[in-house]
Structures are given as C-alpha cells and as structure tokens.
Amino acid sequence: MYMTSYADLPSQSSSLVDQQLLEAKSQIENAPITDNDTGLYAPLYRNVSMFKRSYEMMERMLKVYIYKDGEKPIFHDWILEGIYASEGWFLKLMEANKQFVTEDPSEAHLFYIPFSSRLLELTLYVPHSHSRNNLIQFMKNHTEMLIAKYPFWNRTDGSDHFLAGCHDWAPAETRGRLLNTIRALCNADIRTGFNIGKDVSLPTTYVRSAKNPLKDVGGEPPSKRPILAFFAGYMHGYVRPVLLRHWGNDTDMRIFGRMPHVKGNKNYIDHMKTSKYCICARGFAVHSPRVVESLFYNCVPVIISDNYVPPFFEVLNWESFAVFVLEKDIPNLKTVLLSIPQETYLEMYERVKKVREHFFWHPEPIKYDSFHMVLHSIWYNRVLRTNLS
Numbered sequence: 001m002y003m004t005s006y007a008d009l010p011s012q013s014s015s016l017v018d019q020q021l022l023e024a025k026s027q028i029e030n031a032p033i034t035d036n037d038t039g040l041y042a043p044l045y046r047n048v049s050m051f052k053r054s055y056e057m058m059e060r061m062l063k064v065y066i067y068k069d070g071e072k073p074i075f076h077d078w079i080l081e082g083i084y085a086s087e088g089w090f091l092k093l094m095e096a097n098k099q100f101v102t103e104d105p106s107e108a109h110l111f112y113i114p115f116s117s118r119l120l121e122l123t124l125y126v127p128h129s130h131s132r133n134n135l136i137q138f139m140k141n142h143t144e145m146l147i148a149k150y151p152f153w154n155r156t157d158g159s160d161h162f163l164a165g166c167h168d169w170a171p172a173e174t175r176g177r178l179l180n181t182i183r184a185l186c187n188a189d190i191r192t193g194f195n196i197g198k199d200v201s202l203p204t205t206y207v208r209s210a211k212n213p214l215k216d217v218g219g220e221p222p223s224k225r226p227i228l229a230f231f232a233g234y235m236h237g238y239v240r241p242v243l244l245r246h247w248g249n250d251t252d253m254r255i256f257g258r259m260p261h262v263k264g265n266k267n268y269i270d271h272m273k274t275s276k277y278c279i280c281a282r283g284f285a286v287h288s289p290r291v292v293e294s295l296f297y298n299c300v301p302v303i304i305s306d307n308y309v310p311p312f313f314e315v316l317n318w319e320s321f322a323v324f325v326l327e328k329d330i331p332n333l334k335t336v337l338l339s340i341p342q343e344t345y346l347e348m349y350e351r352v353k354k355v356r357e358h359f360f361w362h363p364e365p366i367k368y369d370s371f372h373m374v375l376h377s378i379w380y381n382r383v384l385r386t387n388l389s
Contacts, residue, residue: 016107017106017107017108017109018386020061020109021109021382021383021386022386024054024057024061024383025383025384025386027053027057028050028053028054028057028380028383028384029050029384031047031049031050031052031053031054032049032053033049034048034049034052034053040052040368041351041354043317043320043351044316044317044320044321044351044354044355045315045316045317046314046315046316046317047315050315051315054315054376054379054380054383055368055372055376057383058375058376058379058380059099061109062100062109062110062375062379063100063101063102063104063107063108063109063110064094064097064100064101064102064108064109064110064111064112064375065101065102065103065104065105065108065110065111065112065152066094066095066101066111066112066114067111067112067113067114067146069142069145069146069149070113070114070115070142073116073119073122073123074115074116074119074120074123074124074138075114075115075116076091076095076114077091077116077119078091078092078116078119079116079118079119080092080207080210080213081207081208081209081210082118082206082207083166083204083206083289084117084118084166084167084186085166085205085206085207085210085213085361086164086166086186086202086203086204086205086361086370086374087116087117087118087164087165087166087167087186087202088116088118089205089207089213089361089370089371090164090184090202090371090374090375091114091116091164093365093371094112094114094371094375095114097365100375105150105152108152108160109160109379109382110160110161110162110182110378110379110382111152111153111160111161111162112161112162112163113142113143113146113161113162113163113181114163115139115142115163115165116165117165117166117167117169117170117173118166118167120135120138120139120167120173121135121167121169124138132169132172132173135169135172135173136172136173136175136176139173139174139178140176140177140178143176143177143178144177147177157180158177158178158180158181159180159181159182159198159382159385160382161180161181161182162181162182162183162184162200162378162382163178163181163182163183163184164183164184164185164202164374165183165184165185165186165202166185166186166187166202166204167186167187168186168187168284168285169187170183170185170186170187171183171185171187171189171192171193171194172192175193179193182198182199182200182378182381182382183198183199183200184199184200184201184202184374184377184378185199185200185201185202186201186202186203186204186287187285187286187287188200188201188202188286188287188308188309188310188311189285189286189287189307189308189309190307190308190309191307194309196309196313197381197384197385198381198385199381200314200374200377200378200381201309201310201311201312201313201377202311202374203291203292203311203312203359203370203374204287204288204289204291204292205289205292205359205361205370206289206292206293207361208264208265213360213361213362214296214360214361214362216264216269216296216297217296217297217356217360218273218296218297218298219272219273219274219297219298219299220273220274220298222276222345222346222349224274225274225275225276225299226274227252227253227254227271227274227275227276228252228253228275228276228277228334228337228338229247229252229253229254229255229275229276229277229278229279229302229333229334229337230253230254230255230271230272230275230277230278230279230299231243231254231255231256231278231279231281231290232254232255232256232257232258232259232268232271233256233257233258233281233283233290234257234258234283235257235258236283236284237282237283237284237285239281239282239283239304239305239327239330240281240282240283242327242330243255243279243281243304243330243333244256244257246330246331246333247330247333247334250334252334253334254271254275255279269297272293272294272297272299273297273298273299275299276299276300276337276345276349277299277300277301277302277323277337278290278293278294278297278299278300278301278302279302279304279333280294280301280302280303280304280305281304281305282304282305282306282308282327286305286306286307286308287305287308288305291303291310291311291322292311292359294352295352295355295356295359296356296359298349298352298353298356299352300321300322300323300345300348300349300352301321301322301323301352302322302323302324302325302333302337303322303323303324303325304325304326304327304330304333305327306326306327310322311359311373312358312373312374312376312377313377314377314380314381315376315377315380316355316358320348320351321348321351321352321355322348323336323337323340323348357369358370358373359373
C-alpha cells in the first residue's frame with residue numbers, strides 16, 4: 001500500500017516516464033506510411049499512420065494511476081443511462097481495467113480523477129438556486145486536497161492528470177487549478193475555455209439501455225431514405241428556433257419541435273433511420289446527442305454549432321463524413337444540402353457506417369471502441385505536449 005512513501009518517489013522514475021513519452025512522441029511523429037492492411041479506413045482519419053502508431057504505443061506502454069480518494073456517489077460511481085452516460089461508462093470501464101491501470105504511481109503516465117459531473121450535480125446542486133458555486137468550490141477543495149496529500153500534481157503542475165465530465169456544467173466545475181488537466185468534456189466549447197490540443201471532446205451518447213447500449217443500431221440504405229434532413233427536439237437556445245422558423249414547413253425536410261413520446265422513442269429513431277441527413281443543432285450548450293445518434297443510424301450528421309469541437313478531433317477527419325453549417329447560414333441550409341453531389345453523399349454514408357464503431361460502448365471494451373478512443377485522445381494529447389525540459 002502506498003502511503004507516506006509517496007513523497008519519496010525517486011526522481012529517476014519521473015525521468016523514465018518522461019523518456020517513454022518522448023520516445024512515443026518521436027515514434028508517432030515519424031510513423032511510417034501505413035499500408036491498407038490495417039483494418040482502418042484511411043479517409044476517416046487526419047493521418048491514419050500517426051493514429052495507428054499512437055494507438056499501438058498506447059496499448060504497449062500506457063499506465064494510468066487512479067486516485068482512490070473521494071466518496072461515492074460523486075467519486076467512483078456512475079450512471080450508465082441517459083444523456084450523460086459517456087462519463088459513467090468511461091469511469092466504470094477505467095476502474096475495472098487491468099491493462100492500463102497501475103497501482104504504482106511511479107510508473108504512471110497519467111493520473112485519473114474519477115468524478116462524475118452528473119452525480120456532482122444531483123448530489124450538491126440546490127434546486128432552483130441558479131447557482132453552481134458550491135459545486136465549483138467542492139471540486140476546488142478536492143483538488144487542493146490531492147495536491148497537498150500527494151506529490152504527483154506538482155511534478156507537471158497537473159498536466160499529466162485527467163478527468164471526464166459530460167454534464168453541461170463540467171467546464172465550470174473544472175476551472176481553477178483543474179484547467180491544467182486534460183479535461184474530457186462533452187461540452188467541448190472553445191468559447192468557454194476548451195483548449196484544442198490539451199482537452200478532449202467526449203462523445204455525448206444517449207444510452208437508453210445499460211444492458212444493451214447498442215440497441216437499434218443501423219438504418220435504411222440510401223435508396224430508402226426519402227427525407228432530405230431531419231431534426232426534432234426542444235427549442236433550447238437560440239439556434240433551434242431559427243431552424244424551425246426557416247424550415248419547419250419545408251416538404252423535403254422534417255424539422256420539428258419536440259415529438260410526442262412513444263415507447264422506445266421509435267418515431268424519432270425511425271426518422272433518423274430514413275433521412276439522408278440528420279441535423280445536429282446546438283441547444284443551450286454546443287454539444288448534442290444527435291451527433292452520435294446520427295452515426296448509429298447511418299445518417300450523415302449536419303452539425304450546426306459554432307465553436308463546437310467534435311469527438312476524437314485529434315485523429316478523425318470529420319469533414320469526410322459530416323457536414324458543418326455555420327449558425328448564420330441556417331437560411332441556406334437546404335441549398336447547402338442539395339448542392340452535395342449524390343456520389344459524395346454515398347461516400348459519406350459509407351464512411352458513417354465505418355466510423356460509428358469508434359462510438360460504441362461495450363460492457364467489455366474492444367479495440368478502437370469508444371472507451372479506447374477516449375483514452376487514446378487523452379494519451380495522444382499528453383504525448384504530443386511532452387517536451388524536453
């Protein structure tokens with residue numbers, strides 16, 4: 001058991017970790033051009049060779065130390081269903097992992113603070129108070145405790161620490177000293193401090209069944225998708241009312257407010273499965289579960305959310321399988337979509353079917369799935385920010 005001996009960690013252990021990271025960085029940046037026999041479809045990635053090498057180095061090398069501190073339910077606990085499920089799945093699978101987790105902090109490349117932003121909100125938020133100050137203060141106090149209790153933070157000023165939060169408020173809860181960490185956030189908004197190259201965009205995955213997170217995955221072939229574009233949802237924020245005002249009566253598109261609830265959300269899912277394009281318009285925050293839902297149902301996502309950084313941005317070439325429309329261009333939405341050649345649409349459709357594997361949560365993680373992709377993005381940003389001191 002590691003207790004007071006933490007303070008006496010040998011300096012050579014940290015230098016060994018640094019050397020390993022520098023070696024990984026060199027290997028990634030100088031990755032040889034990969035052949036096509038990798039199981040990876042090159043057009044989906046910014047640089048498939050760098051991704052492949054980085055993933056291999058992660059599998060071979062990465063060690064994560066998980067802080068034991070913190071009481072349930074805010075720490076070491078999870079919710080596996082609903083709109084914030086990604087943080088729960090990641091936390092649960094990380095704590096159960098045998099390959100990457102180490103009990104020896106001297107060999108760790110990364111230190112994980114296992115909190116749930118959703119459970120923090122459910123536990124401490126005072127209803128109708130309209131104040132998150134106590135949640136922010138709670139995380140500040142916990143961080144200061146870790147810094148005082150252990151020497152790990154001070155070695156890199158927290159830059160080798162990470163956390164994952166999917167609630168809209170997670171960016172606010174992880175300010176102060178936690179801004180130095182690698183923050184995996186669903187609310188990946190550049191305007192609220194999301195730092196490309198350091199922070200990681202966590203996929204917002206609406207999980208309807210924890211026992212069967214991949215229920216209903218799939219959709220109709222292009223020939224059976226008569227709807228040009230589909231959106232339905234609450235009129236949260238300023239973008240969606242504009243979308244409804246301009247396109248709510250269009251006969252080629254199905255742009256609605258909230259649809260009447262039916263069991264299993266079947267009406268909504270059927271629309272996604274029979275539309276060419278699925279509109280992913282921001283609400284109060286930049287992220288939307290529709291981005292991942294679109295991929296699940298083989299519907300090409302149309303992202304209308306300025307300043308949003310999509311998941312796995314470090315390695316995925318999103319423009320190869322998604323359409324981005326600026327918020328100010330909503331009046332031109334139909335023109336934009338109709339200007340995409342059928343051949344291009346069919347390419348994007350096939351790429352959606354391939355890339356969606358990266359967004360699947362499995363009770364037992366498999367290679368390249370969502371658990372591994374989130375961890376890889378954290379690892380990738382940690383490695384590429386490593387420099388010789």
